[in-house]
Amino acid sequence: MDDNYANAFQNAGAIDKYAHVTYAPGSYAWHINRRQRAYLRGLIRRAFPDLRPTLHDFACGTGRAIRNLDGLVWRAHGYDTSPDMLAKAAELGTEARLHTVAAGGPVPEPVATDGPAVVTMFRLLLNVDDDVRARALAFAAKALPTAETGLLVVENHGNSRSLRHLRANRHAGRRWFAELSHAQVVRLLRRHGFEVVARRGFSMLTPGWYERPLLRRAARAVDGLACRIPGSAAWAVNVVYVARRTG
Numbered sequence: 001m002d003d004n005y006a007n008a009f010q011n012a013g014a015i016d017k018y019a020h021v022t023y024a025p026g027s028y029a030w031h032i033n034r035r036q037r038a039y040l041r042g043l044i045r046r047a048f049p050d051l052r053p054t055l056h057d058f059a060c061g062t063g064r065a066i067r068n069l070d071g072l073v074w075r076a077h078g079y080d081t082s083p084d085m086l087a088k089a090a091e092l093g094t095e096a097r098l099h100t101v102a103a104g105g106p107v108p109e110p111v112a113t114d115g116p117a118v119v120t121m122f123r124l125l126l127n128v129d130d131d132v133r134a135r136a137l138a139f140a141a142k143a144l145p146t147a148e149t150g151l152l153v154v155e156n157h158g159n160s161r162s163l164r165h166l167r168a169n170r171h172a173g174r175r176w177f178a179e180l181s182h183a184q185v186v187r188l189l190r191r192h193g194f195e196v197v198a199r200r201g202f203s204m205l206t207p208g209w210y211e212r213p214l215l216r217r218a219a220r221a222v223d224g225l226a227c228r229i230p231g232s233a234a235w236a237v238n239v240v241y242v243a244r245r246t247g
């Protein structure tokens with residue numbers, strides 16, 4: 001999955017599916033995004049009460065994170081390897097300057113800005129190899145040179161200590177999906193000079209629960225409540241980490 005991850009988003013079919021099927025209104029991902037949006041908007045308002053930050057969304061894809069923070073940031077920049085994903089972001093009305101970056105080679109340069117900044121990285125780390133992870137985190141470290149500059153927000157949409165893991169056991173030996181543990185995320189961030197200051201879960205249940213008409217409503221209610229319980233992020237399928245530079 002990892003080597004071809006940048007290629008996976010270079011064709012119109014995959015991009016339309018991502019934008020209009022994966023994130024179709026009412027879908028599992030759509031509900032997670034709704035919860036994330038509320039959380040992120042609160043986070044940014046609290047963390048930057050005086051001066052709106054510049055947003056750098058790495059692997060921005062269709063611009064989901066950028067649109068979630070509409071109106072709360074001074075300016076937004078989206079970076080992605082897929083010009084077609086960026087075109088879809090523009091088509092969906094994403095208010096941002098969109099930049100195509102290479103999949104390998106030197107670490108991409110964040111657009112230089114004054115003032116506070118937020119770096120977001122959604123649905124990237126899980127499915128890529130260590131080199132891409134390192135490159136993405138090095139980009140974040142450039143945009144956030146000090147603890148005072150701002151916050152890094154990353155999503156792990158496949159926490160290994162969640163219900164989703166049961167499927168990994170069921171498919172033992174022929175597993176087709178990736179997992180990332182809390183310890184791996186913390187280590188990765190630490191290696192690049194970040195410490196986790198908060199984490200929050202956005203679904204305890206797996207997509208199957210949302211696909212069954214009789215279970216859907218109950219699943220939404222359970223997830224909506226369970227994710228508010230302190231400590232529940234440890235068991236959540238979908239986890240968002242908020243981090244700051246150390247030192």
Ligand SMILES: C[S@@+](CC[C@H](N)C(=O)[O-])C[C@H]1O[C@@H](n2cnc3c(N)ncnc32)[C@H](O)[C@@H]1O
Nearest residue numbers: 005006009059060061064081082085103122123
């Ligand atoms: C699953 S999509 C996530 C898009 C968006 N962040 C979201 O959460 O909706 C993954 C994105 O990562 C991009 N990508 C893959 N490899 C990359 C790399 N090496 N550097 C930057 N972006 C990359 C893909 O083009 C794709 O748009």
